[in-house]
Amino acid sequence: MFTFIVRRIIQTIPVLIGVTILTFSMMHLIPGDPAQIMAGESASPDQIELMRDRLGLNDPLPVQYFDYIRGVVTGDLGNSIRSGRAVSNEVFLRLRPTIELAVYSTILSVFIGLIAGVFAAVRRGGLADSFVMIVALFGLSLPNFWLGLMLIQYLAIGIDIFGINTGWFAASGWGTWQQQVLPVLTLGTAGAAIIARMTRSSMLEVIDQDYIRTARAKGVKERVVIYRHALKNAMIPVVTVVGLQFGTLLGGAVLTESVFAINGLGRLMVDSIRARDFPIVQGGVLIFALLFVFVNIIVDVLYKFLNKRIDLN
Amino acid sequence: MAKELLKVKDLKQYFPIKGGMLGRTVNHVKAVDGVSFNVYEGETVSVVGESGCGKSTTGRAILRLDEPTSGEVEFDGEDLLALSKKKMRKKRKDLQVIFQDPYASINPRQTVRQILEEALDIQNVVPKAERGKKIAELMETVGLGAHQADRFPHEFSGGQRQRIGIARALSVDPKLIIADEAVSALDVSIQAQVINLMKKLQREFSLTYLFIAHDLGVVRHISDRVIVMYLGKIVEIGDTNSIFDNPQHPYTKALLSAIPVPDPEPEHKKERVILQGDVPSPIDPPTGCRFHTRCPFATDKCKVDVPELRSEDYMKEEHMAACHYQKEIEAGTHTAKY
Amino acid sequence: MAETTDILVEEPILEVRNLQTSFFTEKFEVKAVDGVNFAVPKGKTLGIVGESGSGKSITSLSILRLIKNPGKIKGGEIIFKGENLLDKTESQMRQIRGNEISMIFQEPMTSLNPVYTVGQQISEAFIIHQNMSKKEAMLRSVEMLELVGIPSPKQRVKQYPHELSGGMRQRVMIAMALACDPELLIADEPTTALDVTIQAQILELMEELQDRLGMSTIMITHDLGVVAETCDYVAVMYMGKVVEYATVKDLFKNPKHPYTVGLLNSLPRHDIDLGEEDLTVIQGSVPAPDQIPEGCRFAPRCPFASDICQERLPHLEQSEDGNQIRCWIYTDEWDGDPEVNVNGKRTS
Ligand SMILES: Nc1ncnc2c1ncn2[C@@H]1O[C@H](COP(=O)(O)OP(=O)(O)OP(=O)(O)O)[C@@H](O)[C@H]1O
Ligand SMILES: Nc1ncnc2c1ncn2[C@@H]1O[C@H](COP(=O)(O)OP(=O)(O)O)[C@@H](O)[C@H]1O
Ligand code: SF4
Ligand code: SF4
Ligand SMILES: [Mg+2]
Ligand SMILES: [Mg+2]
Numbered sequence: 001m002f003t004f005i006v007r008r009i010i011q012t013i014p015v016l017i018g019v020t021i022l023t024f025s026m027m028h029l030i031p032g033d034p035a036q037i038m039a040g041e042s043a044s045p046d047q048i049e050l051m052r053d054r055l056g057l058n059d060p061l062p063v064q065y066f067d068y069i070r071g072v073v074t075g076d077l078g079n080s081i082r083s084g085r086a087v088s089n090e091v092f093l094r095l096r097p098t099i100e101l102a103v104y105s106t107i108l109s110v111f112i113g114l115i116a117g118v119f120a121a122v123r124r125g126g127l128a129d130s131f132v133m134i135v136a137l138f139g140l141s142l143p144n145f146w147l148g149l150m151l152i153q154y155l156a157i158g159i160d161i162f163g164i165n166t167g168w169f170a171a172s173g174w175g176t177w178q179q180q181v182l183p184v185l186t187l188g189t190a191g192a193a194i195i196a197r198m199t200r201s202s203m204l205e206v207i208d209q210d211y212i213r214t215a216r217a218k219g220v221k222e223r224v225v226i227y228r229h230a231l232k233n234a235m236i237p238v239v240t241v242v243g244l245q246f247g248t249l250l251g252g253a254v255l256t257e258s259v260f261a262i263n264g265l266g267r268l269m270v271d272s273i274r275a276r277d278f279p280i281v282q283g284g285v286l287i288f289a290l291l292f293v294f295v296n297i298i299v300d301v302l303y304k305f306l307n308k309r310i311d312l313n
Numbered sequence: 314m315a316k317e318l319l320k321v322k323d324l325k326q327y328f329p330i331k332g333g334m335l336g337r338t339v340n341h342v343k344a345v346d347g348v349s350f351n352v353y354e355g356e357t358v359s360v361v362g363e364s365g366c367g368k369s370t371t372g373r374a375i376l377r378l379d380e381p382t383s384g385e386v387e388f389d390g391e392d393l394l395a396l397s398k399k400k401m402r403k404k405r406k407d408l409q410v411i412f413q414d415p416y417a418s419i420n421p422r423q424t425v426r427q428i429l430e431e432a433l434d435i436q437n438v439v440p441k442a443e444r445g446k447k448i449a450e451l452m453e454t455v456g457l458g459a460h461q462a463d464r465f466p467h468e469f470s471g472g473q474r475q476r477i478g479i480a481r482a483l484s485v486d487p488k489l490i491i492a493d494e495a496v497s498a499l500d501v502s503i504q505a506q507v508i509n510l511m512k513k514l515q516r517e518f519s520l521t522y523l524f525i526a527h528d529l530g531v532v533r534h535i536s537d538r539v540i541v542m543y544l545g546k547i548v549e550i551g552d553t554n555s556i557f558d559n560p561q562h563p564y565t566k567a568l569l570s571a572i573p574v575p576d577p578e579p580e581h582k583k584e585r586v587i588l589q590g591d592v593p594s595p596i597d598p599p600t601g602c603r604f605h606t607r608c609p610f611a612t613d614k615c616k617v618d619v620p621e622l623r624s625e626d627y628m629k630e631e632h633m634a635a636c637h638y639q640k641e642i643e644a645g646t647h648t649a650k651y
Numbered sequence: 652m653a654e655t656t657d658i659l660v661e662e663p664i665l666e667v668r669n670l671q672t673s674f675f676t677e678k679f680e681v682k683a684v685d686g687v688n689f690a691v692p693k694g695k696t697l698g699i700v701g702e703s704g705s706g707k708s709i710t711s712l713s714i715l716r717l718i719k720n721p722g723k724i725k726g727g728e729i730i731f732k733g734e735n736l737l738d739k740t741e742s743q744m745r746q747i748r749g750n751e752i753s754m755i756f757q758e759p760m761t762s763l764n765p766v767y768t769v770g771q772q773i774s775e776a777f778i779i780h781q782n783m784s785k786k787e788a789m790l791r792s793v794e795m796l797e798l799v800g801i802p803s804p805k806q807r808v809k810q811y812p813h814e815l816s817g818g819m820r821q822r823v824m825i826a827m828a829l830a831c832d833p834e835l836l837i838a839d840e841p842t843t844a845l846d847v848t849i850q851a852q853i854l855e856l857m858e859e860l861q862d863r864l865g866m867s868t869i870m871i872t873h874d875l876g877v878v879a880e881t882c883d884y885v886a887v888m889y890m891g892k893v894v895e896y897a898t899v900k901d902l903f904k905n906p907k908h909p910y911t912v913g914l915l916n917s918l919p920r921h922d923i924d925l926g927e928e929d930l931t932v933i934q935g936s937v938p939a940p941d942q943i944p945e946g947c948r949f950a951p952r953c954p955f956a957s958d959i960c961q962e963r964l965p966h967l968e969q970s971e972d973g974n975q976i977r978c979w980i981y982t983d984e985w986d987g988d989p990e991v992n993v994n995g996k997r998t999s
Binding site: 364471501503505509527533558568571572577578579585591 | 702703816818819846847848849850851852854855873874875876877878879880881899900903904913914915917918919920921922923924925929930931932933934936937
């Protein structure tokens with residue numbers, strides 16, 4: 001197991017290099033002169049030149065890249081153009097709500113997705129199965145921001161039903177649980193739908209396996225057959241999906257944070273793009289990518305742990 | 314004596330095993346480890362042995378479906394391993410193959426006619442205008458009836474699909490057919506039909522078969538000569554009756570004695586040798602005689618010295634076995650430990 | 652003339668009477684088991700032979716009531732120790748499964764759960780049926796592995812199925828099936844997926860354990876050799892029906908049903924040299940499930956088929972010696988050649 005984890009970490013090195021090359025070249029892929037853009041439209045040629053110097057744009061590309069890497073490794077991601085503060089500081093300050101949002105949403109979608117998926121699979125072909133799958137299809141196709149707005153409308157602003165106001169939750173911010181429920185619901189719904197579908201099909205496959213028949217022939221209760229013998233096997237492909245889903249989730253966080261006015265990394269990035277604060281955008285993308293890689297290492301380890309058939313060495 | 318159609322010499326097929334931190338080759342599966350034999354024109358040679366002993370790998374290496382690690386394969390006087398990929402593809406016209414699961418090796422979306430047309434097309438032996446007739450002929454030959462040519466594979470039973478596989482192999486007038494477990498998946502009644510068909514075709518078209526199988530009843534019935542393999546090596550080779558009536562290698566004896574006989578009160582109740590344990594892994598095969606871990610006759614010598622295939626004076630010509638003690642066991646001077 | 656349902660065997664532990672199990676597919680009903688009768692005498696082994704698709708596995712799954720949708724047991728009786736299993740509740744059935752009746756399956760490679768150790772899987776039977784603690788159950792599992800001849804059982808219980816060879820896995824399956832001392836063991840092609848030398852080991856083990864534990868066995872197989880060596884009685888199945896039921900000796904020495912005769916003749920044998928002679932074959936193949944013949948199911952392939960065979964299904968009739976046969980030839984109504992000798996073509 002240990003060698004596997006080490007090997008898995010070593011394997012991420014090329015990915016990390018790729019990511020840094022990508023974020024590095026962001027600067028150069030922006031149409032036009034980055035120095036001009038960053039200095040602002042009304043900047044004088046001198047100011048632009050100064051900016052170019054500050055960004056190191058006069059050095060040859062490889063040198064620029066290695067400077068950038070040195071910065072990344074030492075935690076120096078440059079300074080924000082707007083505030084002048086270190087990018088690393090700005091980003092880390094905003095990281096917490098985003099990670100919390102992503103983690104809670106993942107937990108929610110795994111929880112709901114698994115239950116719904118198993119439920120549907122066990123009732124294959126029945127009414128309950130169709131119902132769950134239709135709901136899942138809806139969940140999958142609802143745009144994030146629209147779902148967020150609807151939730152705010154009905155559960156934060158609230159409507160009156162039989163004299164009860166349904167405005168139970170807060171519409172903005174992050175901190176109290178009232179503030180957290182709606183964003184997590186918004187972000188977790190699509191994931192729950194995907195996991196439900198995945199779990200269902202994976203369960204259906206597992207339920208037809210010979211070893212399930214063996215368990216039944218042993219006299220195991222049907223409920224135990226499903227939860228002990230089938231689910232653990234069915235989880236194996238689902239775990240991979242959860243890892244991939246996490247990336248989508250981070251993307252979704254950007255929108256969700258805007259809708260719910262959460263001061264997270266996503267919102268910071270949106271604001272920075274609008275303000276052309278490229279060092280922040282660059283740093284944010286890097287952090288997102290690192291998070292994604294990290295989560296997928298965890299998922300892989302989990303996968304190996306569940307899937308006994310794979311030789312760890 | 315008939316001419317030697319296929320000569321295999323010291324054929325080896327090692328598959329690399331990747332592993333370690335960087336995915337280097339850490340070891341090899343020695344699937345086939347120095348196999349030599351000849352096949353004469355018009356005969357059927359069977360290769361038998363337990364699963365994983367390298368039967369299929371031998372067949373695939375001869376066809377160069379996997380490039381063999383080393384050795385020589387001479388077919389009809391030509392060195393197959395020296396041919397370019399392109400020339401080899403042309404050569405495959407003369408060496409056809411039939412697999413165990415015909416369904417896996419034919420395109421389910423093509424009708425039988427299209428399948429056969431494609432085969433004819435690739436080798437381009439029959440002029441286009443005559444292909445329809447050829448296909449009808451082929452269908453009749455394998456007992457399917459020309460009227461079934463426009464049906465899809467899934468509309469046929471397992472035995473019929475195997476006939477399609479045979480028709481496809483026959484379509485290009487091959488010299489040698491390698492049949493890898495061609496009848497193993499079939500029910501007895503259907504299996505008998507296909508075996509009879511293969512024997513009939515052999516007589517009619519003077520075909521040569523390399524017949525890979527694990528069912529020794531089928532093998533006895535269809536073969537002229539038999540090769541017994543164990544862990545990538547030939548342990549015994551000889552004409553069919555010698556192998557079955559007078560097996561020399563302890564492994565062959567055990568293998569034959571293990572087969573249940575469909576007769577509850579046989580005239581001479583044979584003594585069953587039950588081998589202990591499993592076949593060892595071909596990754597680190599046992600030293601010396603590879604069979605020594607399960608052999609009831611093994612001695613310390615067997616753990617060290619590799620026995621060579623050889624004949625004894627009391628054995629029929631061309632019957633060879635690879636056991637240090639074959640002569641002593643036959644004479645009764647070397648006895649089993651259990 | 653009535654269909655025979657009582658079978659003359661002394662002390663049957665299990666009697667199956669007119670069992671019918673069908674699968675309801677979109678287009679038609681597949682009658683996988685279509686009125687099957689047989690009995691398993693106490694302490695003896697009954698073999699069920701037949702070609703692929705003849706209904707052997709579905710029969711055995713029906714006995715344990717493990718048929719899944721779209722399959723359904725439509726009728727009949729399964730009398731186990733005097734009680735009809737088809738009248739039991741699901742929870743009563745669970746008490747029987749793995750406890751009084753156990754099963755071993757054809758595919759050792761896929762019949763064990765890949766994410767649990769073999770110890771955990773054997774233990775489960777003890778925990779369910781004998782209320783043992785996990786620890787006790789694990790100790791008993793080690794003993795079971797020892798019983799089925801697995802070397803260093805203490806280490807093996809901790810291994811996962813993929814770490815074992817096919818033969819080992821089948822030993823584990825046997826250990827699991829025998830854990831609670833069942834009275835009836837159903838083995839569905841337990842050695843089909845194994846090499847002959849390993850098959851010999853497993854068959855020897857099963858025989859030895861049967862002697863020691865005194866259980867009755869149903870041995871399902873398509874290998875007539877296995878039947879001859881392990882069984883006391885045989886039921887030959889064709890298209891969801893038993894066509895011949897006899898003691899092993901009678902079946903092999905004097906097969907009566909044209910299908911049985913055909914099967915025995917088409918079997919190439921390693922111990923008999925046929926020379927250049929062709930194998931005697933049964934013509935044609937098993938009809939598709941939507942083209943079941945109206946009369947005798949075997950009529951389209953039977954070399955003796957006569958008019959009555961095309962029209963009416965023969966009953967399973969019992970002869971004085973207790974053997975049973977489903978063929979018009981052996982009845983008063985036979986309208987074909989009165990001198991017909993079904994057995995005439997035998998080569999051995
Ligand atoms: N789930 C299913 N749906 C429809 N038909 C089925 C299903 N399962 C089995 N059958 C049919 O039931 C019949 C009997 O099947 P069964 O598995 O009992 O055969 P078998 O005698 O055990 O064959 P084998 O030797 O191949 O194991 C076959 O015609 C098969 O196609
Ligand atoms: N492509 C491959 N890569 C690695 N190992 C292989 C490959 N093909 C076959 N082997 C191994 O080689 C050995 C012989 O296989 P095979 O020739 O298929 O046996 P059989 O005698 O059953 O036909 C087996 O141990 C098998 O696992
Ligand atoms: S050489 Fe030794 S181990 Fe090998 S078969 Fe002969 S007696 Fe057995
Ligand atoms: S009843 Fe008729 S068709 Fe059926 S097996 Fe007997 S002779 Fe043949
Ligand atoms: Mg093979
Ligand atoms: Mg079956």
